[in-house]
Amino acid sequence: MALFGRKKKAAPAPEVVEEVPTLPEPPAANDAGLREWQAHRQWVLDQIEPLPPFGMQVLDALGLSLCEDIEADIALPGFDNAAMDGYAVQAADTWNASENAPASLAVVGEIAAGSVADRALAPGTAMKIMTGAPVPEGADAVVQYELTDRGVEDVQIFAQIEQGKNIRLRGSDIEDGEHLMSAGTRIDSRTVGLLAGVGIDKVLVRPRPRVVVIATGTELVEPGLPLGDKGELYDSNSYMLAAAAKAAGAQVFRVGAVGDDEEEMAQIISDQLVRADLIVTSGGISQGDWDVVKAVAPSLGLVDFAQLAMQPGKPQGFGLIGEDQVPMLMLPGNPVSSFVSFEVFVRPVLRKLMGVEPLFREPVRAVTNTIIRSAPGKAQFLRGEVRTDPGGRHTVDLVGGPGSHLLGSLQKSNALVVLEPGTEVVPAGQTVTTWMLTDD
Ligand code: AMP
Ligand code: MG
Numbered sequence: 001m002a003l004f005g006r007k008k009k010a011a012p013a014p015e016v017v018e019e020v021p022t023l024p025e026p027p028a029a030n031d032a033g034l035r036e037w038q039a040h041r042q043w044v045l046d047q048i049e050p051l052p053p054f055g056m057q058v059l060d061a062l063g064l065s066l067c068e069d070i071e072a073d074i075a076l077p078g079f080d081n082a083a084m085d086g087y088a089v090q091a092a093d094t095w096n097a098s099e100n101a102p103a104s105l106a107v108v109g110e111i112a113a114g115s116v117a118d119r120a121l122a123p124g125t126a127m128k129i130m131t132g133a134p135v136p137e138g139a140d141a142v143v144q145y146e147l148t149d150r151g152v153e154d155v156q157i158f159a160q161i162e163q164g165k166n167i168r169l170r171g172s173d174i175e176d177g178e179h180l181m182s183a184g185t186r187i188d189s190r191t192v193g194l195l196a197g198v199g200i201d202k203v204l205v206r207p208r209p210r211v212v213v214i215a216t217g218t219e220l221v222e223p224g225l226p227l228g229d230k231g232e233l234y235d236s237n238s239y240m241l242a243a244a245a246k247a248a249g250a251q252v253f254r255v256g257a258v259g260d261d262e263e264e265m266a267q268i269i270s271d272q273l274v275r276a277d278l279i280v281t282s283g284g285i286s287q288g289d290w291d292v293v294k295a296v297a298p299s300l301g302l303v304d305f306a307q308l309a310m311q312p313g314k315p316q317g318f319g320l321i322g323e324d325q326v327p328m329l330m331l332p333g334n335p336v337s338s339f340v341s342f343e344v345f346v347r348p349v350l351r352k353l354m355g356v357e358p359l360f361r362e363p364v365r366a367v368t369n370t371i372i373r374s375a376p377g378k379a380q381f382l383r384g385e386v387r388t389d390p391g392g393r394h395t396v397d398l399v400g401g402p403g404s405h406l407l408g409s410l411q412k413s414n415a416l417v418v419l420e421p422g423t424e425v426v427p428a429g430q431t432v433t434t435w436m437l438t439d440d
Contacts, residue, residue: 021288023047023302023320032308036378036421041345046317048327049150050355051277054207058187058195063249063440064205065251065355066185072198074176080135083166087148087155088139090118091163102156104150135167174198186356208355209277211250213242214268216284216292217333220233220257232275236407237282237338241331244342245280247439248350261289269300273322277353280346283333285317293317293330301325309421310379312337312404313344334404340381343416361435363418366394373424374419383413384435396434413437421430 010313027039073158097103107128111117117136141161149156215238223234235257242254284293297303299319317330331341348359366386374380384396415434
């Protein structure tokens, strides 16, 4: 039996397993079926990539994070110049001058800011000089007007002037080649000033994230239009979230309220993808019959809906939507829930996109003026009003009740009081963690 020449069996074709993309495994829920908010926030942040650097005019870069190290390629001041209006002199010529025995010098020229002397200063002479004008060669001090008779042909100087007086030396502020700022610096008005001062007009920064804000709810009416009599209310969330995103540095596209219609909702989200680095929706993610975001999001991308151990803000959705996997944060619709969700999840995401540190609010410890009760098993984000006494001690009063529809008390608050799930009662006089709600 010939063993050779036997036909080899064709290797079985490898089974083509189409890889179905999925989100990374989200954090597990606890025994009560709830996910811890910090774990959820971290998991969401892990899916977010900072935006790539972009060249921008320095003024447009205000609030953005620098993506390059900056060195000065000029000195500041660029030349020795007068710190006062007065006369450029040689200090030695004022030796022993006084009110009674002034030094008298011939005035041989005048130097305004933006012009230079046509010659060097000779001993025994003076040149009128204005603040910021270049000190002429030969001069080693500037006598301010106040110590002179302001003479035109000759000037009387009533005091002895030391060498170097009223001269701002070249490079005394910034040296040529000096390292000015590192990548990661957040550009504030003073940074803009220094960049412009050393002649830099454009910088590489992480751009403003383009954030699309969509509210959902057939009951919602655009502010400015009349309310009907079918249980309508004004859409406050899309405005509030848009404002909060703007305050955090985003470029915002506010899509008004969309009705609870799945087809329309899917179409709108898809249409918005082209201009979004992040989509934020409000409403339609709980257990209701018309929870349109929850219904359509799975058909648009990879999504995760969870119940969190927090109040307000228990239902949360996250997705990577469309071909480009645009992140989408789906927030609950009650206005306070929406706002708290923005603070806890959206703001850190925006800061990560922008490359701005720290991602989270710096916790501020404050002494509560009243007893605080908290539902067990859930973190609480209560609205508070923090006051700081002249000694720097912070105290806090709760504002409004726990209802997540309380827009009025939300507006009055300036902080969130953050209680962890283990806390049930905080007696008055004890210290609690707060997040100050500053717009930055
Ligand atoms: P939802 O999460 O869609 O079930 O909404 C919960 C509650 O919040 C409902 O009473 C809504 O009317 C209200 N709500 C939802 N979206 C908004 C909005 N954009 N502005 C004001 N209230 C809203
Ligand atoms: Mg709704």
